[in-house]
Amino acid sequence: MPEHKSDLHEEIFTLSYNSNGAFPFKDVYEMPVFIRQFYLRKLIDTKNKEEEAMKKNAPENAKPSTKRR
Numbered sequence: 566m567p568e569h570k571s572d573l574h575e576e577i578f579t580l581s582y583n584s585n586g587a588f589p590f591k592d593v594y595e596m597p598v599f600i601r602q603f604y605l606r607k608l609i610d611t612k613n614k615e616e617e618a619m620k621k622n623a624p625e626n627a628k629p630s631t632k633r634r
Contacts, residue, residue: 576605580610 577593580601593601 576601580604580608583612 577590578595580588581590588596588604596604
């Protein structure tokens with residue numbers, strides 16, 4: 566598979582998989598490139614913000630506890 570096709574299908578999978586059904590494969594495949602890339606950037610930004618919020622809200626001392634005998 567040529568490199569660009571691999572990238573295309575990676576984008577299609579990512580949007581379809583992470584959209585909870587909002588973007589079916591066919592719709593993403595037929596979507597204009599600039600719109601598909603817009604939604605990919607939004608998805609990446611959203612996931613990054615979610616990760617930052619999780620890290621920020623995690624307890625400071627959330628280290629695995631070890632039992633001492």
